[in-house]
Structure formats: C-alpha cells, structure tokens
Amino acid sequence: MTRSSVPDTQALPQEQPLSHTTLLLSGLQHLAIIAPIGLVFPLLVLRAADAGAVLQEAMITASLLALGIGSIVLCLRRRALGSGFLCPAVFTAAYLPASLAAAQNGGLALVFGMTMFAGACEIAFSFLLRRLRAYLPVEIAGLAVVMIGLILGLIGFRLLLGLDSHGEFQAGDLEPGALEVGLFALALVVGLNVWGKGRLRIFSVLICVALAYPLAWGLGQVDLSDFQAAQPQHLLALPHLPLLLPAFDWTLAIPFAAGALACALRATGDITTCQKIAEADWVRPEMGSIERGVRADGLGTLLAGALGTVGMNTFSSSIGLSQATGIIQRRVGFAIGGLFIALAFSPFVVMLTIGMPEPLTGAILIFSSAFILANGLSIIVARLLDARRILTIGIAIVFGISHDVFPPFYDHVPLWLKSITGSALVVALVTALALNALFRIGVRQSASLDRPLNKELLPALVDFCREKGALWGARRDVMERVISGLTEAVELALGRGVSDSPVRVHLHYDEFRILATVSFEDAPEQAPVHSEEETEEAPDTSELEFRLMRHFAEKVALSHQQGYTRLKLLFDS
Known part of the structure; x- marks a missing residue:
C-alpha cells in the first residue's frame, strides 16, 4: 500500500x-x-x-x-x-x-x-x-x-x-x-x-x-x-x-x-x-x-x-x-x-x-x-x-516585507489594488501565486534521457535527475533515492545490455510519486527464452543490483519484450 x-x-x-x-x-x-x-x-x-x-x-x-x-x-x-x-x-x-x-x-x-x-x-x-x-x-x-x-x-x-x-x-x-x-x-x-x-x-x-x-x-x-x-x-x-x-x-x-x-x-x-x-x-x-x-x-x-x-x-x-x-x-x-x-x-x-x-x-x-x-x-x-x-x-518575500518597510507607498496605491495590498502576508502570497502560475508555462511533468549505454551514462543520469527534481520541486531525499535506484538500474543494464546501444530513462512526476522507467537492448547471451509478448517475471534476488533497487524504491518491476528489457521503479514522493 x-x-x-x-x-x-x-x-x-x-x-x-x-x-x-x-x-x-x-x-x-x-x-x-x-x-x-x-x-x-x-x-x-x-x-x-x-x-x-x-x-x-x-x-x-x-x-x-x-x-x-x-x-x-x-x-x-x-x-x-x-x-x-x-x-x-x-x-x-x-x-x-x-x-x-x-x-x-x-x-x-x-x-x-x-x-x-x-x-x-x-x-x-x-x-x-x-x-x-x-x-x-x-x-x-x-x-x-x-x-x-x-x-x-x-x-x-x-x-x-x-x-x-x-x-x-x-x-x-x-x-x-x-x-x-x-x-x-x-x-x-x-x-x-x-x-x-x-x-x-x-x-x-x-x-x-x-x-x-x-x-x-x-x-x-x-x-x-x-x-x-x-x-x-x-x-x-x-x-x-x-x-x-x-x-x-x-x-x-x-x-x-x-x-x-x-x-x-x-x-x-x-x-x-x-x-x-x-x-x-x-x-x-x-x-x-x-x-x-x-x-x-x-x-x-x-x-x-x-x-x-x-x-x-x-x-x-x-x-x-x-x-x-x-x-x-x-x-x-x-x-x-x-x-x-x-x-x-x-x-x-x-x-x-x-x-x-x-x-x-x-x-x-x-x-x-x-x-x-x-x-x-x-x-x-x-x-x-x-x-x-x-x-x-525570493521575489514574494521581498514584496511582502516591503509592505511593512515602506508603508507610505502602499497607503497611496490605486483603489483597485488595495484589496490585495492590505497586509504583508497578502502581498507575498498574491505575488507568489501569480509568479508560480506564470512560471508553470513550459514545465512538463515528464522527461526522458536518451544516451548510449556506457560509463558516461551515470554522471549524465545524476545531472538529469537533479535538474528535473529542482524543476518539479521534488523533495531532496526522494530525488537522492531516485538517483540511487536508477544508478543500480544502469549498473544492471551495463552488465546485461549491448554496449553503446541506445538507453532511455523516463521520469514521470506528480505530488505523490515518481515513476522511473529504464529501457535497454539485451545482449544476445542475456536474452530470455519466452514468447515476444510482454511478461512480468520475479527478478533473481541474489543479484546485488535488484536488492539495492528494492531498497531504494517502493516497487520494482522487470519485463522483457522483443529483445529489450524494461525496468520500472516506483518512488513515493
């Protein structure tokens, strides 16, 4: 639950x-x-x-x-x-x-x-x-x-x-x-x-x-x-x-x-x-x-x-x-x-x-x-x-404090503005709400990272997660868990996937959870033998990467389809 x-x-x-x-x-x-x-x-x-x-x-x-x-x-x-x-x-x-x-x-x-x-x-x-x-x-x-x-x-x-x-x-x-x-x-x-x-x-x-x-x-x-x-x-x-x-x-x-x-x-x-x-x-x-x-x-x-x-x-x-x-x-x-x-x-x-x-x-x-x-x-x-x-x-705090620092200015604002300039609290909140609505323009709640499967993927992944976490306003400790869980997922991909093949890391955020998906091409010797329909399998818990992923994420799911492996990690935010 x-x-x-x-x-x-x-x-x-x-x-x-x-x-x-x-x-x-x-x-x-x-x-x-x-x-x-x-x-x-x-x-x-x-x-x-x-x-x-x-x-x-x-x-x-x-x-x-x-x-x-x-x-x-x-x-x-x-x-x-x-x-x-x-x-x-x-x-x-x-x-x-x-x-x-x-x-x-x-x-x-x-x-x-x-x-x-x-x-x-x-x-x-x-x-x-x-x-x-x-x-x-x-x-x-x-x-x-x-x-x-x-x-x-x-x-x-x-x-x-x-x-x-x-x-x-x-x-x-x-x-x-x-x-x-x-x-x-x-x-x-x-x-x-x-x-x-x-x-x-x-x-x-x-x-x-x-x-x-x-x-x-x-x-x-x-x-x-x-x-x-x-x-x-x-x-x-x-x-x-x-x-x-x-x-x-x-x-x-x-x-x-x-x-x-x-x-x-x-x-x-x-x-x-x-x-x-x-x-x-x-x-x-x-x-x-x-x-x-x-x-x-x-x-x-x-x-x-x-x-x-x-x-x-x-x-x-x-x-x-x-x-x-x-x-x-x-x-x-x-x-x-x-x-x-x-x-x-x-x-x-x-x-x-x-x-x-x-x-x-x-x-x-x-x-x-x-x-x-x-x-x-x-x-x-x-x-x-x-x-x-x-x-x-920052701007909201400055505007809010200005109400008490420069009261003569707010005493002479136009009549139509007095309803939202009556106190420092109202000034700060109105400013913050207006800026928050304005700055939401162009902000997407989903993002993807496409890179070749090699050692350079790890630092790029860390920068990607921190950048998107700051953009979405996610909690710091949650994003650290996301980074740790995805690091283990990439380590697994490096061991099972085709070197330098395309890897996609996809993040979706809402106020309650972060869903991370990692997709990579299986190496021939690692490909599972089953039908090409997508199936769910219980991962081998003896592998360190799976154990660590389960430690950082609330839920981990592994699936195979048409020679590709997909890992889904769910983090409560």
Missing part, C-alpha cells in the same frame, strides 16, 4: 495523556499569547465604526466566544471537519483592511455580513485544494509560514521598542521602564526555554507572564482605572451579543475573498507545520487533514461573523509555542476553547488580559516567531528549488 492510499485517520498521531494540571496550565499559557494580540483587531474595527460602550462590550464578549468555539472546531478530529492537531484560532490581520473599510462605509452590520461571506469562501476553497494543488505547491505554504513569522516578529519588535506603525520611535509615548520590562521578559522566556528543564521549559511563557506582568504593574504600565470603577457590578456577567442584522456589499466581495484565500493558505502552512512537528517520519503534507482544517477555519470565521465579530484564522504563535514546549496534544486546544468561553463570563479577566503591557506582548511574539520562521524555512528548503521556484519565493 502506498502512502497516498493510507486512510487519513491512520496518518494522525496517537496522543499521549496529560494530567489535568498540565492541561490547564498549557491552556492558560496559550491563552496568554492569543488574547492580547487577538483582541487588538476587533478593537481596531470598533474604533473605525465609532461604536458606543455597550456595543464595544458586546463585540468583545462575542470575540471571546468566537475564539473559544473556533479553537475547538479547529482541533476536532472528525471525518469531514477539524485538523486533528493543536491548532487554535485567533483574529487575523488578513481581514483587517477590508473590515476597516466595511466598518467605515456600512458600520458593524456590514463587517459581520462580509465576515460570514469570507468564511463561506474559505469553506469553498477547502473543497478545491486538491484540484488547485499544482498552483498551491508546498513551498508557497512554507512561504505563508515564513511571512507569518516575520509579521509577528516585526509586530513584537514594534511593541517591545514602542515604535509606531511607520517604525518611528516615539520616546514621549514609552512608559518609564517599559523597554526594560520587555527585554527582561524576552531574556526570561528565552533563558527558560534554552537552559530550563522539565516544567520550567514547558511553562516558560506562563512563568514569564506571571513574573513580568506584576513588575509592569508596579512600574505603572498597567492602567485598569476604567475597569476598577465598574468592578463591583461586573465581577461576573452573562454574555450578551451585538444584535445587528448582517449586511452585504458586492464591492467588498473581492477584498474579503482575497483575505479568505490568504487564510486558507496560512491554515495550510500552519497545519503542515503541525504535521511536521507531530510526525517524526513526516514525508509530505497530508491533504485530508489540511482540507478538514481549512474547512474548520472557514467555519470558525463564518460563526464569528454570526456571533458579531471579525474573521479568524489559525494561530502560528501557538503552534510555535507547542513546538517550543513539546506539548502538542490537541486536548490543549479544547482547554483553550473552554477558557475563552469562560472568559466571556468574566469582565475582570477580560480587562486584565487586555491590559497586558505592550512590551511583554512583544517579547512573547518575538519568542514564538523564531520557531515559526524555522518551520517555514524547513518546509521550503525540503524541496529542490530551481531558478523558477527560487525567484517565486
């Missing part, structure tokens, strides 16, 4: 049990990095809509419920829904430009309706992933992970140093001791993760928050005066939601659909990272899990719009944190979801979370972004890259 025929449920890892204490503390640790950043985007949209206090409280409550439900749905392991990994949800910048435009033009009702539309678009994309796989190769998913790591790292750097959105330092706006608190938090979480052992390493972020938050509070960097005045009446409260009828505007359909595609690709990259972390023998992305995860991600966004908040996506920082701590069980995702739902009943915890100092949040983001970047780069370099793929990824 090949890898592609293994049922999806068998491809998912078995979970190790967690104690209730570890489960709760792990959920709290993830909540500590999701909540401060996650609630920023709803707040920005509320300000753009000039919403009143009651509506603000209702939308924040809806946001907490959406984060809880979305995280649970993403971590499910069902036949048609859920990634099956620890992959919680967070509000995303991919929808922010479109949501701000909707808030300014039609108020929160339009934001909610268009968010529901975006969720439906992402659900639709989940059913097209396999068909569009050639246009959404693995390295673009890796690019999405890299850009997310860069974006989160830059956001963390700005928060740590008190920079504004244009990268300018405002010394008067930085609280006394804020930079020191941020650097202390960053040094603490890094030190615990590098030199700490056991629970110190596992709960490094939670320990960092527990020590740095009181320090910031003591230095006057936490302002909860508005909450303290209302604390006696709002210690606990039943959640209430924005009661607004969703609206729709066709002029915003393209920006929200573009955001949905970016979220689908980001979810693809994040779930690919989860698979890579969870499976020691990871070979390639398992599409069943990715499709179900993207579907769950779209459903989470649709439900977020229905509840009364903005769009969501998978959270790369939590995935980076799970790799750093080693706790990757999806049950933690259910704990995260339950904690967010519980927060919707507690204004005290909500305000305490929102009040987290920016330098502390920045330190946590920088810490998590390092692991995200490493995962994205490993996904990209696991493939052989030719000039086309190098240019696709």
Whole structure:
C-alpha cells in the first residue's frame, strides 16, 4: 500500500495523556499569547465604526466566544471537519483592511455580513485544494509560514521598542521602564526555554507572564482605572451579543475573498507545520487533514461573523509555542476553547488580559516567531528549488516585507489594488501565486534521457535527475533515492545490455510519486527464452543490483519484450 492510499485517520498521531494540571496550565499559557494580540483587531474595527460602550462590550464578549468555539472546531478530529492537531484560532490581520473599510462605509452590520461571506469562501476553497494543488505547491505554504513569522516578529519588535506603525520611535509615548520590562521578559522566556528543564521549559511563557506582568504593574504600565470603577457590578456577567442584522456589499466581495484565500493558505502552512512537528517520519503534507482544517477555519470565521465579530484564522504563535514546549496534544486546544468561553463570563479577566503591557506582548511574539520562521524555512528548503521556484519565493518575500518597510507607498496605491495590498502576508502570497502560475508555462511533468549505454551514462543520469527534481520541486531525499535506484538500474543494464546501444530513462512526476522507467537492448547471451509478448517475471534476488533497487524504491518491476528489457521503479514522493 502506498502512502497516498493510507486512510487519513491512520496518518494522525496517537496522543499521549496529560494530567489535568498540565492541561490547564498549557491552556492558560496559550491563552496568554492569543488574547492580547487577538483582541487588538476587533478593537481596531470598533474604533473605525465609532461604536458606543455597550456595543464595544458586546463585540468583545462575542470575540471571546468566537475564539473559544473556533479553537475547538479547529482541533476536532472528525471525518469531514477539524485538523486533528493543536491548532487554535485567533483574529487575523488578513481581514483587517477590508473590515476597516466595511466598518467605515456600512458600520458593524456590514463587517459581520462580509465576515460570514469570507468564511463561506474559505469553506469553498477547502473543497478545491486538491484540484488547485499544482498552483498551491508546498513551498508557497512554507512561504505563508515564513511571512507569518516575520509579521509577528516585526509586530513584537514594534511593541517591545514602542515604535509606531511607520517604525518611528516615539520616546514621549514609552512608559518609564517599559523597554526594560520587555527585554527582561524576552531574556526570561528565552533563558527558560534554552537552559530550563522539565516544567520550567514547558511553562516558560506562563512563568514569564506571571513574573513580568506584576513588575509592569508596579512600574505603572498597567492602567485598569476604567475597569476598577465598574468592578463591583461586573465581577461576573452573562454574555450578551451585538444584535445587528448582517449586511452585504458586492464591492467588498473581492477584498474579503482575497483575505479568505490568504487564510486558507496560512491554515495550510500552519497545519503542515503541525504535521511536521507531530510526525517524526513526516514525508509530505497530508491533504485530508489540511482540507478538514481549512474547512474548520472557514467555519470558525463564518460563526464569528454570526456571533458579531471579525474573521479568524489559525494561530502560528501557538503552534510555535507547542513546538517550543513539546506539548502538542490537541486536548490543549479544547482547554483553550473552554477558557475563552469562560472568559466571556468574566469582565475582570477580560480587562486584565487586555491590559497586558505592550512590551511583554512583544517579547512573547518575538519568542514564538523564531520557531515559526524555522518551520517555514524547513518546509521550503525540503524541496529542490530551481531558478523558477527560487525567484517565486525570493521575489514574494521581498514584496511582502516591503509592505511593512515602506508603508507610505502602499497607503497611496490605486483603489483597485488595495484589496490585495492590505497586509504583508497578502502581498507575498498574491505575488507568489501569480509568479508560480506564470512560471508553470513550459514545465512538463515528464522527461526522458536518451544516451548510449556506457560509463558516461551515470554522471549524465545524476545531472538529469537533479535538474528535473529542482524543476518539479521534488523533495531532496526522494530525488537522492531516485538517483540511487536508477544508478543500480544502469549498473544492471551495463552488465546485461549491448554496449553503446541506445538507453532511455523516463521520469514521470506528480505530488505523490515518481515513476522511473529504464529501457535497454539485451545482449544476445542475456536474452530470455519466452514468447515476444510482454511478461512480468520475479527478478533473481541474489543479484546485488535488484536488492539495492528494492531498497531504494517502493516497487520494482522487470519485463522483457522483443529483445529489450524494461525496468520500472516506483518512488513515493
């Protein structure tokens, strides 16, 4: 049975049990990095809509419920829904430009309706992933992970140093001791993760928050005066939601659909990272899990719009944190979801979370972004890259970074371009998708090498395989196995074939396998005695070449026809 025929449920890892204490503390640790950043985007949209206090409280409550439900749905392991990994949800910048435009033009009702539309678009994309796989190769998913790591790292750097959105330092706006608190938090979480052992390493972020938050509070960097005045009446409260009828505007359909595609690709990259972390023998992305995860991600966004908040996506920082701590069980995702739902009943915890100092949040983001970047780069370099793929990824990264380096330029792009230039992630992905589609012109998935049967065939074969593997973006280790298997096939041909007679090596590639065929003319003393019809025979396993070919390839078949021998080797890719 090949890898592609293994049922999806068998491809998912078995979970190790967690104690209730570890489960709760792990959920709290993830909540500590999701909540401060996650609630920023709803707040920005509320300000753009000039919403009143009651509506603000209702939308924040809806946001907490959406984060809880979305995280649970993403971590499910069902036949048609859920990634099956620890992959919680967070509000995303991919929808922010479109949501701000909707808030300014039609108020929160339009934001909610268009968010529901975006969720439906992402659900639709989940059913097209396999068909569009050639246009959404693995390295673009890796690019999405890299850009997310860069974006989160830059956001963390700005928060740590008190920079504004244009990268300018405002010394008067930085609280006394804020930079020191941020650097202390960053040094603490890094030190615990590098030199700490056991629970110190596992709960490094939670320990960092527990020590740095009181320090910031003591230095006057936490302002909860508005909450303290209302604390006696709002210690606990039943959640209430924005009661607004969703609206729709066709002029915003393209920006929200573009955001949905970016979220689908980001979810693809994040779930690919989860698979890579969870499976020691990871070979390639398992599409069943990715499709179900993207579907769950779209459903989470649709439900977020229905509840009364903005769009969501998978959270790369939590995935980076799970790799750093080693706790990757999806049950933690259910704990995260339950904690967010519980927060919707507690204004005290909500305000305490929102009040987290920016330098502390920045330190946590920088810490998590390092692991995200490493995962994205490993996904990209696991493939052989030719000039086309190098240019696709390289130019896309440059264009993506330019969004944050030169924001005034993107503030003045024509209106029709704003839908695809709203964030660094969208810019990079749109650039990569366009270049990938363009560079596919003239690329064939099959190739042949015709050479005389002599010793010069071997170096030509190696160059041929590496060139085609880079052109197709095949994995490096797979192409090395192809080269080794075909080398043994050529050695067999040199021993059985007619010297200097024509030899054809044919390769056919798809995302799942490489089929290699070697055809050569038999020497008279080696020709088998049987009819001229093609037959299959079991090779003599005593011969070293056959043994080695069977070691490198998943399947080896030998046939004879009209004085020619044909070897077929199948390699899972």
